[in-house]
Amino acid sequence: MKIRAYLALMVAAILIPVILFSTISLNMLLKSEREAALKGVRETARISLVSIDRELTNTQSAVRMLAISPHLARGDLAGFYEQARFADKVGATWTALIDERGQQLINTAVPFGAPLPGPDAAQRVAQVLDAGTPQISNLIRGVVTQALLVVVDVPVTTPDGMRYVIAQGFKIEHFNGVLTQVNAPPTWLAGVYDRNGMTIAQTYGGGGTGRGDTRPDLREAIRNKTIGVIRNASDDNLKLYTVLERSALSGWTVAVGVPEAEIESAARRALMVWIVGLVAAVCCAALAAVFFARRLSRSIGQVARSAQALGGSGDPVHSDVSGVAEVDEVLAAIGAAAAVVNQEKQSRLAAETEREILFEREHEARTTAEQQNRAKDEFLAMLGHELRNPLAAIVNATSVMAHPAMPAAASERAREIITRQSGHLTRIVDDLLDMGRVHSGKILLERHALRLDQVIDNYMATLRASQRSARHELRVDVAPVWVDGDPTRLEQIVSNLLDNALKYTPAGGTISVSVRSEGEDAVLCVSDSGIGIAPELMPYVFDLFVQGARPLDRAQGGLGVGLALVRQLALMHGGMVDVRSAGTGLGSSFELHLPRVQPPQSEVSVPALTPSSRQRVLLIEDNEDGREMMAMMLEAQQYRVDTAIDGFDGLRQAGAACPDIALVDIGLPGIDGYEVARRMRADPATSKVRLIALTGYGQDSDRERALAAGFDAHLVKPVDMARLMEALESAPAAAPRFAGTAS
Incomplete structure (x- = not known):
């Protein structure tokens, strides 16, 4: 075998492992690039799904609150119509009340009293009432608005046994807005599809496209309940990578498609670099083999001629055969090894980068966990502080009562302190329990006609007796107004509003309380000249555990659940609560609106203690x-x-x-x-x-x-x-x- 063949085999032996290793590394790199690109698409799909589910969950909660409307219980459709309009999202939803026959009784999409179509939803109503749970529809066409929409149906049974379905319909343009808020890149295609694969909402670039029909490949994947990544085409035949996420709440599917070119662009660049490098390596190896083979052949031929010349008694031919070819081969091997080392270095750098990314994510997760743990510790510390204060007062009062030298006045004062602080402990426990009942919807009301101004007067007497308002100027202006309410819960609303004003109003400040009639409403207003509410905190004032900055001495106290309970209790009474503040340092004003009722024929007196029958x-x-x-x-x-x-x-x-x-x-x-x-x-x-x-x-x-x-x-x-x-x-x-x- 000629030396050229040996050199060719040597070059092939060097290039084949390099090509194989490079191919494996390239495949790993391409897969990693593709997965990294699709990860962001999955996250966008999940965020879109969470946004859609949040809209539907909020709607179910709003309709559940309508289900306990006193107007519906009394059969007052006009009053229920006004309350339903208040629960609608302006420009996005409408509400309908449907009886067991499928007949719409009211529809907030049209004025109250306007003619409504005959029974058209008997089958849907029967399914909802039989199921006994809220149902979310597929894409349908409304019989009143004649527009494509989706409906959230909630079954309702009134105290007198009447069964209805409260339906809140969404204009599907609303879901376009929800998808737009996710802020996906303009080239991505996001869509929401019902259980039959029909298009509810779809965005491309920032504008909506058609509704209803869906491309067969995507519709088939949705009907097969596919979750994950599929490859399909858009309406304009653009090849896509599409991520599908399915809602456990509604059964709808959120699909986010990304042009294949965006996902594969990095991979294609890497592939082109690899191909160019491989071709260059093969060409260089071939040229080197030819060059060295010619040089070695020439050198060996010269040595042979020199040996023949020596055997023939001629002068040996001097030739430059001092090992230069071997040196060149070593250099070529070093060059090939350098290429392999460089490839390994790139792989190691990629692995190190990935490790740093994973470390950063782990650090972020640990930081989040530590923040949550601190929040838990702060809440427990706050709860311990709020419990220990009244407990300390009770323990000290019992010690005073047990001391034989204490005068009767001191013992009587100690009993008053025990009674007041026991009530404070009871309110703390009630607030904690009510916090859980707010989420589960299990707060029960014992309502009857009563005067709201008397509730204010009773609580103000208790407040003044406790000396908690001694450092503030209290202004009370109340007029007799009758409402249908639970006296305990109304006093809880008054207590929380006034406690909030006392907490956030410095000593010497003014707190004003008024009760007045305003149209069909009884209005309770609690205003203060305190620290006010920052604009960024205003949207969250009625959320659980929301408080302003609190000093270590916790002079303001509280658990951060009072205003959330106020809002929930107001809604359960068929009313609402609102807050206004001009900003930090400018005070705040809370207004409670409750429906007014007519005074009863005779006021109910508080029953005396029932005499004992000595049983x-x-x-x-x-x-x-x-x-x-x-x-x-x-x-x-x-x-x-x-x-x-x-x-x-x-x-x-x-x-x-x-x-x-x-x-x-x-x-x-x-x-x-x-x-x-x-x-x-x-x-x-x-x-x-x-x-x-x-x-x-x-x-x-x-x-x-x-x-x-x-x-x-x-x-x-x-x-x-x-x-x-x-x-x-x-x-x-x-x-x-x-x-x-x-x-």
Whole structure:
């Protein structure tokens, strides 16, 4: 074999591994570039999906609030129409009330009283009422507006058993605005599609395109519930990489398409560089092989001729064969090795860059976690501060009462402090519980006609007695106005608004409270000359845990849930609350609007404490202190009291003593209060005993569970003595109300 063949094999042996390694590295690089480009597309699709779901969730919440409208409960369609218009998003949504036959009763897309089409949604209404849960439609055409739209249907059952569907329809142009707010690059194509693959909203460049039909390939992928990346074409046959995300709430699909050229541009540049480098390497290797082969052949030929000349007694031919070819081969090998090292260096640099990116992301995630942990610690510290202050006052007051040398006036003052601070602790616990009920929609109202100005007067008397307003100038201007409300919750609204004004108004400032009639509304206004509200904080004033800057001494106090509760309670009363402030340092003003009602024929007086009938009462309570105090209270009212420390002890004493009434705690050791009630109802000897649940579990589901277990009444700790006496002295039911048997 000639030396040229050896050199060719040597060059091939060097180039083939380099080409293979470069190809593998190139494929990895292309894949990495493509994945990096698609990651941003996925993030945009997720953000778009979250924005769409947030719009639908907000609409469901708004419609749920309409479902408890007092106007709907009374059948007042005109009042409900006005409240529904208030709940609409201007220019984006409309609201319709549909009966069980599919007949629209009102539609805020047209004036109230305008003719509406006949029953046209019977099937849709039946499906929503049968499901019993909110339903989100596909793309449909409205019978009133004749426009393409989507509808959120919520089933409603009024207290008198009437069933309706409240439908809030979206103009699909609204979803174009939602997609535009995501701020995707102008060349990207974003779209929202219903469960049938029909186009709800679509943007390209910043303008909307057609609605309804969708390209077959994309529609087929949506109907097959595809999630991830597909390759398809746009309406103008532009090849796309499209990321599909599906909503668990509505079943809709969000698709974000990016031109293939944008995704592949970096990969194509890398490919071109690789091809040019490979061709250059092959050409250089071939030229070097030819050059060195000729030089070696010439040198070896000269050596052979020199040897022949030496064998023929001739002068040897001197030739330059001192190893230059070998040196050139070493240099060529070093050059090839340098190319490999350079390739490895590039790969290592890419890996290092990726590692730094991952480290930065890990650092950001750790920083976010630390911020969340700090927020949790700050809230717990704030809660501990708010709980310890009244607890300290109560402990000190009990010490004063226990001191034998204290005068009667000091003991009376200590009792007042214990009563006031216990109420403060109760309000803190109620605020924390109400915060959870706000999210779950489980706040219950006990409404009746009352004067809003009297609620203000009662609370102002309490406020002045507590000396909390001693450093402020209070101006009260109230007029008699009747509203339909829960007095406890209305006082909670007044308390939170005034507490907020006191917190943020420095000593010497002025706080004004007024009640007036304004059209069909009763208006409560609380204004102050305090620190005001910064413009950037205004949109979030009624959100949970939102507060201004707070000093370490926490002179302003609070948990940051008061104004959120005010807004929720106002909505539940069929009203609204608004805030105005000219800016920092210029004070603020909160206005509560509630529907006015006509005064009743006679004002209901507060019932006096029900007299005791001296019945025999069995108290089943595992907390020793609570059991002792409750027994003392009952004996002070001349009841004959027996006590039991757990469920089994209570059943034994009930069977032996046959009491008239049993007060039963729910959270008992051994067997709980529900099981005690079931066993007493199942026993003929105790089945007629009047059972009253006395517990800290106060949700509506807890009350229903207690009644189902056989209880006659359900009271939540701490219970007012007048309420307890009323329950003890109420006439027993005709027959025990229970479900189930002892287990």
